[in-house]
Amino acid sequence: MSALTMTATTMRAPAMIGLIAAALVLLALAGVGFGSTWIPLQDVVGVFLGGGERTQSLIVLQFRLPRVVAAALGGGAIAVAGYLLQKVTRNSLASPDILGVVDGAALGVVIFLAGLSDESNALTTSIAYQPLAAGIGAATATALVFLLSGRQASSAIRLLLFGIAVAAVAKALTLVLMLIGPIYRTAQATRWIAGAVNEVNWSEIQVTAIALLPAMLLVLLVARKLAPTDLDETSARGVGLELPIFRIGIFILAAALTAIAVAFVGAIGFVGLMAPHLARMTVGRNATAAIIASFLFGALMLIGADLVVRVLFAPLEVPAGTVTAIIGTPYFLFLLMRKQSHDG
Amino acid sequence: MTDEPISPRIDVRELTLAYGAVKVLDTLTLPVERGKITVLAGPNGCGKSTLLRAIRRLHAANGGQILLDEMDISRLKSRDLARRIGLLAQSPSAPEDMTVEELVRLGRYPYQSMLQPWSRDDARAVEAALAGTGVVHLRGRNLGSLSGGQLQRAWIAMVLAQETDVICFDEPINHLDMAHQIECLEFVRALNVEHGRTVVLVLHDLNLAARYADKLVFVKAGAVVASGSPSELMTETLIEAVFGVQSMVITDPVHQRPLCIPIRNAAQAAE
Numbered sequence: 001m002s003a004l005t006m007t008a009t010t011m012r013a014p015a016m017i018g019l020i021a022a023a024l025v026l027l028a029l030a031g032v033g034f035g036s037t038w039i040p041l042q043d044v045v046g047v048f049l050g051g052g053e054r055t056q057s058l059i060v061l062q063f064r065l066p067r068v069v070a071a072a073l074g075g076g077a078i079a080v081a082g083y084l085l086q087k088v089t090r091n092s093l094a095s096p097d098i099l100g101v102v103d104g105a106a107l108g109v110v111i112f113l114a115g116l117s118d119e120s121n122a123l124t125t126s127i128a129y130q131p132l133a134a135g136i137g138a139a140t141a142t143a144l145v146f147l148l149s150g151r152q153a154s155s156a157i158r159l160l161l162f163g164i165a166v167a168a169v170a171k172a173l174t175l176v177l178m179l180i181g182p183i184y185r186t187a188q189a190t191r192w193i194a195g196a197v198n199e200v201n202w203s204e205i206q207v208t209a210i211a212l213l214p215a216m217l218l219v220l221l222v223a224r225k226l227a228p229t230d231l232d233e234t235s236a237r238g239v240g241l242e243l244p245i246f247r248i249g250i251f252i253l254a255a256a257l258t259a260i261a262v263a264f265v266g267a268i269g270f271v272g273l274m275a276p277h278l279a280r281m282t283v284g285r286n287a288t289a290a291i292i293a294s295f296l297f298g299a300l301m302l303i304g305a306d307l308v309v310r311v312l313f314a315p316l317e318v319p320a321g322t323v324t325a326i327i328g329t330p331y332f333l334f335l336l337m338r339k340q341s342h343d344g
Numbered sequence: 345m346t347d348e349p350i351s352p353r354i355d356v357r358e359l360t361l362a363y364g365a366v367k368v369l370d371t372l373t374l375p376v377e378r379g380k381i382t383v384l385a386g387p388n389g390c391g392k393s394t395l396l397r398a399i400r401r402l403h404a405a406n407g408g409q410i411l412l413d414e415m416d417i418s419r420l421k422s423r424d425l426a427r428r429i430g431l432l433a434q435s436p437s438a439p440e441d442m443t444v445e446e447l448v449r450l451g452r453y454p455y456q457s458m459l460q461p462w463s464r465d466d467a468r469a470v471e472a473a474l475a476g477t478g479v480v481h482l483r484g485r486n487l488g489s490l491s492g493g494q495l496q497r498a499w500i501a502m503v504l505a506q507e508t509d510v511i512c513f514d515e516p517i518n519h520l521d522m523a524h525q526i527e528c529l530e531f532v533r534a535l536n537v538e539h540g541r542t543v544v545l546v547l548h549d550l551n552l553a554a555r556y557a558d559k560l561v562f563v564k565a566g567a568v569v570a571s572g573s574p575s576e577l578m579t580e581t582l583i584e585a586v587f588g589v590q591s592m593v594i595t596d597p598v599h600q601r602p603l604c605i606p607i608r609n610a611a612q613a614a615e
Contacts, residue, residue: 240426240454
């Protein structure tokens with residue numbers, strides 16, 4: 001019996017990942033097809049294969065595909081950051097948005113844009129530094145939250161309260177900078193306040209992908225080391241995981257992933273909270289499988305959110321982050337209430 | 345019986361350990377004999393748990409050293425140390441939806457690396473640990489569905505799968521009822537007698553300590569007050585000096601071990 005259940009569980013994760021990946025491809029195709037003009041799926045595929053008319057090919061490759069790819073990379077990165085944070089804090093409510101890392105990264109970008117633009121609102125430096133600015137913001141927010149929560153960083157409520165406080169302050173400062181800043185930045189404001197993929201271009205995606213690739217490789221290497229973090233600190237260290245150092249490494253990695261995402265898709269909320277939960281529910285405890293599934297779910301959610309705003313609000317450009325927030329906030333409250341009834 | 349020189353398995357030498365400004369252990373010296381059960385006992389806050397955690401290098405020493413087979417533990421890699429000293433924490437915790445087998449497999453963590461995935465040896469060790477603690481039939485069960493005694497056995501199996509020469513238990517019977525307390529300690533004794541493991545235990549119950557210890561160690565205010573066989577240590581004067589309790593010590597008619605009957609708090613008696 002046990003041999004049977006073992007193969008059933010080991011087979012389940014790859015099968016589920018395959019299913020999620022298939023759903024992602026379908027949604028991505030729909031994401032490219034939908035818009036002010038509907039491009040049938042066979043034409044979308046045709047453009048990918050190098051065919052299609054000129055206008056179709058322009059719409060697909062220059063306007064719609066960057067949106068979908070940016071949503072996939074950004075949503076995926078932020079979801080993996082959420083998985084890592086939840087795992088290493090043993091707290092299912094910990095995620096880059098709730099802990100203020102997302103808004104910290106957004107603030108970093110806004111300060112960068114405000115400080116390094118000239119009078120004509122052009123950046124005086126390469127946008128390749130934008131993820132770095134986001135990284136500094138994310139790392140500062142992370143460090144602040146954990147320093148403020150002190151030794152009880154693994155106790156859920158303290159961590160969340162300081163995280164929410166840091167997020168609120170970062171968001172307020174972002175708003176202030178947007179309001180006093182020149183028009184160029186205000187036009188992009190939705191991105192830094194709610195997260196959006198509508199103005200992303202290929203050069204930004206290139207920077208994102210170049211930063212994301214080594215970060216994800218590192219995450220997959222580290223995945224094998226994650227297993228004991230399910231245990232209490234003493235037991236985890238007892239089996240040979242140097243948790244105090246390891247945890248700091250994971251925080252840095254999560255902050256980096258969040259920064260890479262936020263640098264170009266902006267302050268996307270709740271994907272980092274929800275996607276890891278879906279991943280754990282579908283593929284189980286294995287860290288490598290859960291990381292891959294988290295990435296896919298994160299990508300799926302943000303592409304889906306962007307699709308929803310395009311279908312429901314066109315021709316208005318409503319930021320995709322509002323959809324994730326509208327779905328995510330009640331879910332977060334539900335988890336919080338459930339946690340309190342557990343604790344009390 | 346053997347011609348080997350008798351060096352202690354673990355040698356704690358003038359260990360000083362502080363939490364910030366508070367000194368918890370003060371130049372404490374204690375040899376832990378190989379293949380024996382050593383039980384640490386003492387009043388609350390005396391530093392016995394800290395000593396156990398220091399032996400597993402969960403606290404860094406502020407002075408002195410701890411030798412494991414004559415090698416300073418601060419020079420060992422954490423993986424190597426985890427292959428040689430196991431520790432069952434005082435109140436260990438794991439997710440309720442984790443299965444017994446998943447928990448026990450974590451005991452093989454120090455044997456794995458990027459280049460060394462799950463091996464036949466790991467599988468064998470897990471099976472042996474499950475069988476040794478009698479939880480084979482529970483392997484697929486979630487930890488949240490187990491009784492206190494079953495859960496404790498699952499945790500012991502996790503530590504056993506680590507296959508360490510030395511196993512430390514920090515108050516392993518704290519949350520167990522009487523039947524499971526005895527079951528747990530009998531199991532620890534079997535580990536020692538049948539498998540020759542060196543065991544270090546922290547116990548609160550002095551009579552159980554006297555019953556299972558080869559060597560009893562009284563710790564008070566961060567130092568070893570006395571150590572020796574239970575019959576040497578279980579005296580009315582020493583118990584009053586260490587625990588502040590007036591008592592009568594008789595011989596347990598069943599096990600022929602000393603048995604302490606507490607009478608009154610010594611401080612109250614002096615008033």
